[in-house]
Amino acid sequence: MILRNQLISKKYLFFIFLVCLSIFSSKWILSYVFFSDDLSLKIIFDTPSDGYFYYAHLKALSLFDFNNSFDISVHDLKNISLPFATLLFPSILYSLIGFYSLIILELVFTYFYILIFFLLMRQVEFKEINALCCSLLIIALPSILALMNLENVVYINVISQFFDLRFPRPFLINIVFYFFIFYLFKLNNKEIFTYRNFIIVSLILSYSLASFYYFFFIQALALIIYIIHQNKFKNFFYAKNLKYLFVFSIFFLFFLLPFIYFLVTSEPDYNERFNLLDLNFERKKILIFYLLQKLSSFKFLIIFFLITTLTVFSNYKKIKFFDYINILYYLFISSIVAPFLFIIISNKTGIVYHFINLIVLTTFIY
Numbered sequence: 001m002i003l004r005n006q007l008i009s010k011k012y013l014f015f016i017f018l019v020c021l022s023i024f025s026s027k028w029i030l031s032y033v034f035f036s037d038d039l040s041l042k043i044i045f046d047t048p049s050d051g052y053f054y055y056a057h058l059k060a061l062s063l064f065d066f067n068n069s070f071d072i073s074v075h076d077l078k079n080i081s082l083p084f085a086t087l088l089f090p091s092i093l094y095s096l097i098g099f100y101s102l103i104i105l106e107l108v109f110t111y112f113y114i115l116i117f118f119l120l121m122r123q124v125e126f127k128e129i130n131a132l133c134c135s136l137l138i139i140a141l142p143s144i145l146a147l148m149n150l151e152n153v154v155y156i157n158v159i160s161q162f163f164d165l166r167f168p169r170p171f172l173i174n175i176v177f178y179f180f181i182f183y184l185f186k187l188n189n190k191e192i193f194t195y196r197n198f199i200i201v202s203l204i205l206s207y208s209l210a211s212f213y214y215f216f217f218i219q220a221l222a223l224i225i226y227i228i229h230q231n232k233f234k235n236f237f238y239a240k241n242l243k244y245l246f247v248f249s250i251f252f253l254f255f256l257l258p259f260i261y262f263l264v265t266s267e268p269d270y271n272e273r274f275n276l277l278d279l280n281f282e283r284k285k286i287l288i289f290y291l292l293q294k295l296s297s298f299k300f301l302i303i304f305f306l307i308t309t310l311t312v313f314s315n316y317k318k319i320k321f322f323d324y325i326n327i328l329y330y331l332f333i334s335s336i337v338a339p340f341l342f343i344i345i346s347n348k349t350g351i352v353y354h355f356i357n358l359i360v361l362t363t364f365i366y
Helices: 010-034 039-046 051-063 084-097 100-123 128-147 156-162 174-187 195-211 213-229 239-264 268-273 281-295 298-317 322-345 353-365
Strands: none
Touching: 010 039, 010 100, 010 128, 039 051, 039 100, 051 084, 084 100, 084 195, 084 239, 100 128, 100 174, 128 156, 156 353, 174 195, 174 213, 174 322, 195 213, 195 239, 213 322, 213 353, 281 322, 281 353, 298 322, 322 353
């Protein structure tokens, strides 16, 4: 599909691979030249932030050992809760080739990150060379911010989440969010009701829910707004289209089964260790008040007004790619509504500040 629509030529597919291989090789060659550590230590020490904590989850999934207490006096524990969807493919690789799997994942996903940024740029008709340069700039942005000592500045540090090697998030998860944006771009003004579209969307949403539910709520809301704005929401209730909803539901639930299993059978103490707390009425009120306080700040209201004005203006003037601007605006609005929706319907919560970070992220994307 991508080659057929001339978004990228075979030559640039090869160029992207060479660039990716150069970035990847320079890191690991220098690591082997200057440090004589074992491969496992290299990977652990080179993993950004606290990502190495999740290697225990990776190994547990590769061994199908989900309730090991590592204490001979503690037995009959429930399962650890883990991001099954994110770790499934890495765990298979790990069971086959050990720590080398993490090196291969770094190469493969770096390639896909550059490729998806490239395709997004090409979607708005950047020339291939310009799209490649912009993609590499996005990849290099976290390092540039670090060199300028800006990586810890409030809000600016969220930009580093565009591309980050921290395992498993955002490295193995954010790319699905970018692909979701790209897929909405591709769907624009095209027929939505096909089995292919509903299966792909079900895969994206189930992966996001099972990996990083913050993205799921934003994606689901953005998709609903997109469908309503395309005046196709009423079409869902046509008898001929119910089969697509049925297919979506089957695939969505099927890919969520492992997530549901670990959710139901997870060890309460282990969940508390990962800040999963009961969300009672009082806590809901506190969180909603906190969000309202943040979103009613003068700075945010100015940003909201500017983004909304730009979107209305682009639609009024029908400027080029105004449909794509609308899609980015749907994501921005959805990132604002998503935390309220989650707090209202959920009886548990994890770390809430991720919702705030994603509002910042969608603002920068816009």
